[in-house]
Amino acid sequence: MNASERKDLTSCECGYHPEKYNDNCDKYGNPVCSVTKALRNHVIFASFANLFDENDPSEYYYDLSGYMGKLRCNWVFLAEIDESFFFLRHRVHAHSRFGEKVPIHFYNESNEMPVSFTWQDLKKGHTLAILYAERKTFLDLSEGIRQEALETCYVFKTGLKNLEEEASKVLDLKDLNFKKSPEKCFSCGVEKESLLRCAKCKLAVYCSKECQVKSWQSVHKNLCSQMDVLLRLASLPRNRKFKKYLSFCPGQDFLSEYVYSERHVQKPLK
Ligand SMILES: [Zn+2]
Numbered sequence: 496m497n498a499s500e501r502k503d504l505t506s507c508e509c510g511y512h513p514e515k516y517n518d519n520c521d522k523y524g525n526p527v528c529s530v531t532k533a534l535r536n537h538v539i540f541a542s543f544a545n546l547f548d549e550n551d552p553s554e555y556y557y558d559l560s561g562y563m564g565k566l567r568c569n570w571v572f573l574a575e576i577d578e579s580f581f582f583l584r585h586r587v588h589a590h591s592r593f594g595e596k597v598p599i600h601f602y603n604e605s606n607e608m609p610v611s612f613t614w615q616d617l618k619k620g621h622t623l624a625i626l627y628a629e630r631k632t633f634l635d636l637s638e639g640i641r642q643e644a645l646e647t648c649y650v651f652k653t654g655l656k657n658l659e660e661e662a663s664k665v666l667d668l669k670d671l672n673f674k675k676s677p678e679k680c681f682s683c684g685v686e687k688e689s690l691l692r693c694a695k696c697k698l699a700v701y702c703s704k705e706c707q708v709k710s711w712q713s714v715h716k717n718l719c720s721q722m723d724v725l726l727r728l729a730s731l732p733r734n735r736k737f738k739k740y741l742s743f744c745p746g747q748d749f750l751s752e753y754v755y756s757e758r759h760v761q762k763p764l765k
């Protein structure tokens with residue numbers, strides 16, 4: 496990143512800033528963030544600066560034996576795509592919510608096809624989610640992500656801002672259901688005892704047909720089929736399944752154990 500790109504960087508609500516590395520840590524030295532808002536916790540929904548360098552693995556990311564305190568939670572890098580390229584391999588330029596501009600290069604030497612997204616989904620305005628993303632310094636000394644595993648990648652068909660808004664609505668809904676409180680319309684926010692529920696995702700709720708149509712046209716059309724994945728992703732900070740590796744593989748619970756983890760598991764600890 497050059498200096499002009501850096502000046503727009505923003506902080507996490509907990510005070511963490513990607514350039515100042517003023518991370519709060521627990522007694523084991525693991526970074527912590529107090530923010531529970533959907534997709535806003537900077538440890539789970541990491542800044543690019545907060546990712547580990549692929550050549551410098553930290554043992555609490557990779558150790559699966561689980562000795563006291565040395566296992567970090569799962570982490571995800573979320574970035575909205577600004578540009579998408581294909582020349583020999585798929586690449587995107589994207590930005591994190593902190594304003595970091597990050598080139599992401601897909602290296603899938605076996606030419607496997609992604610299972611949880613399609614290459615056509617990599618387009619401007621969509622948001623890429625990468626579980627266990629690592630920082631890479633390329634040969635020209637620029638920094639970015641060299642992504643090999645495809646089952647840890649997912650593409651949401653909307654931008655970061657919409658994604659955060661929809662994630663917080665769907666998380667609220669789960670909390671309200673738990674407390675048996677009236678639900679809020681996803682479109683206008685009005686509270687009502689009984690709302691219309693989207694027949695497809697069975698998650699989004701609306702006070703009226705008009706609100707449903709409005710939301711469908713502006714954002715829900717693209718996200719309806721992705722709401723379940725979004726809910727699970729947004730729930731990451733709140734559940735305790737931190738010790739498992741995750742993937743976005745369809746057909747299996749993406750909170751189940753990350754099967755394609757050999758590269759990570761067998762990485763020698765320093
Ligand atoms: Zn934070």
Ligand SMILES: [Zn+2]
Pocket residue numbers: 680681682683684685701702703706
């Ligand atoms: Zn409404």
Ligand SMILES: [Zn+2]
Pocket residue numbers: 693694695696697698699715719720722
């Ligand atoms: Zn829906």
